[in-house]
Amino acid sequence: MQAIPVIDLMGGEVVRARMGERSAYRPLESPLSPSSDPIAVVSGLIAVYPFPILYVADLDAIEGKGDNLSALRRLRSNFPALEMWIDNGAADEAALEALAGLGAPVIGSESQRDGALVARHRDSRRVVLSLDFRGEAFQGPPGILAEPALWPRRVIVMTLARVGAGAGPDLERLGAIRSIAQNCEIYAAGGVRDATDLKALKAAGASGALIATALHQRRIVRADLEAI
Numbered sequence: 001m002q003a004i005p006v007i008d009l010m011g012g013e014v015v016r017a018r019m020g021e022r023s024a025y026r027p028l029e030s031p032l033s034p035s036s037d038p039i040a041v042v043s044g045l046i047a048v049y050p051f052p053i054l055y056v057a058d059l060d061a062i063e064g065k066g067d068n069l070s071a072l073r074r075l076r077s078n079f080p081a082l083e084m085w086i087d088n089g090a091a092d093e094a095a096l097e098a099l100a101g102l103g104a105p106v107i108g109s110e111s112q113r114d115g116a117l118v119a120r121h122r123d124s125r126r127v128v129l130s131l132d133f134r135g136e137a138f139q140g141p142p143g144i145l146a147e148p149a150l151w152p153r154r155v156i157v158m159t160l161a162r163v164g165a166g167a168g169p170d171l172e173r174l175g176a177i178r179s180i181a182q183n184c185e186i187y188a189a190g191g192v193r194d195a196t197d198l199k200a201l202k203a204a205g206a207s208g209a210l211i212a213t214a215l216h217q218r219r220i221v222r223a224d225l226e227a228i
Contacts, residue, residue, distance in 0.1 A: 002187075048222055055106075072099075107152075108130040109145070126152075128152065131144070168197060
């Protein structure tokens with residue numbers, strides 16, 4: 001199973017995400033980094049473990065309030081070997097292409113007007129689909145969730161209410177998505193607290209887990225990551 005660290009960008013800084021309430025996000029304070037600068041934060045994460053993949057959410061782009069392309073380019077330049085999965089709120093091909101050369105674009109269901117963009121990338125390994133949930137409610141056009149045959153190969157199950165909340169991963173939802181997406185790699189996002197949660201996700205068949213708070217709070221350390 002692959003552990004994937006997460007950074008959320010807002011105004012050129014890394015912010016601490018909690019429960020998807022973006023208006024309350026503040027610059028990250030972490031013992032792994034001297035500042036909330038993206039380069040400093042990613043350097044701190046890589047010092048914990050040589051992660052091959054980094055998930056980046058451009059919150060300004062997702063909310064239509066600008067973008068963090070400058071920060072993304074800095075990350076690409078400073079960490080050329082790092083694969084980045086980037087969510088910039090893409091709802092059309094132009095937004096996906098804006099990430100060309102930077103990383104793998106993430107299609108977030110909450111940003112879609114319909115299922116057309118997802119369908120155009122059916123079975124793709126270039127893009128990643130994020131199925132976004134807030135509480136029990138799916139965020140996005142219902143048709144996306146109802147048509148797993150149209151999904152790309154890599155799918156994130158994002159439980160926004162559990163992000164940064166220490167509530168534990170949503171194993172039930174992960175299992176439900178896995179049961180209808182047999183040919184997809186399923187990645188869990190939201191709620192991972194410690195090594196026990198990582199083991200539970202691995203046992204549940206997750207291909208990977210997106211983590212942030214547990215790394216910065218040092219509740220997941222190098223030995224835990226090596227063990228999975």
